[in-house]
Amino acid sequence: MKAEAEPVSEAGEASRDEISTHEMNKGISILDLILRTIAAAGTFGSAIAMATTNETLTVFPQFTQVRAEYDDHPSFKFFVIANSIVCGYLALSVPLSIFHIIRTAAKKSRILLLVFDLVMLTLVTAGASSATAIVYLAHKGNTSANWFAFCQLFDSFCERISGSLIGSFAAAVTLMLVIVTSAVALSRS
């Protein structure tokens, strides 16, 4: 009697385990989708904020106009391009993310997505860091290289470019969480 009962209970346990893994992975996949949306919003905001920043000043003694634009600096251009690419990628990855909510056991597509997520994380980090290096210079200048801190003149320009970095860094942190959730889902599927 006992010998017959055991396999049934084992099978029951195994199926319960499978159900809990399935639901756990569903939860992870939903979290993944939410994080992707947040990261996309961050990169979108950053790209728009940086790309629309410019300031024109009238220097009084001579009444000449000086103008600061984001695309005077290659690092800022790279920042806008990097954030746009990452935002576009995140929008495109949403269908695959939704597919993972339905097919929780998918492995290959998760690994594929993880590879692209990694590349995009590196891209957004590179964009944010190089822009930060220039923003720092704009604020502090550099006496040894004789680089002038132009934020002393272009006040509102500098505030905008500094603020636009936040979305990008937030997106980088969110993408790191996306990759970790993918790894956890992979280990459970």
Added chain:
Amino acid sequence: MKAEAEPVSEAGEASRDEISTHEMNKGISILDLILRTIAAAGTFGSAIAMATTNETLTVFPQFTQVRAEYDDHPSFKFFVIANSIVCGYLALSVPLSIFHIIRTAAKKSRILLLVFDLVMLTLVTAGASSATAIVYLAHKGNTSANWFAFCQLFDSFCERISGSLIGSFAAAVTLMLVIVTSAVALSRS
């Protein structure tokens, strides 16, 4: 006869599958160890090359000496610190990587290592990108901000700092491969 033979052959297949997964994961773990060593060498080389760079020039008309040092620039200091931290971490992660060669089915420690790898990838990318932004400025200058391209003076200094970036970028690419191999190992264990 057939009904009895089938379970045996299934069990044999399952154990063959387990062996092949075990050997596959062993191979992946060995690859992980090799990649870690390469990345450590890259960050070590970058940190040393950047930290030992300086140049003293004598400007002729006045016979004054001008000196360029890597730590005139906060971005270069950050580059050295970031590469040193990543190099130290990679050295410390080797024992855990060796542990994964022996215990190929380990999951939690792989996820832990993946999280740290991600943080280190972001750190080394940030260091390399911000240093690159400044190196680019040093080479090209910026006319709109009136920043002078000091590479026109400090020739060998600029060559050294440009060269030191290579190791860091190589380390970033290698760390990306490390994370992908971890994810593949996680999906198979």
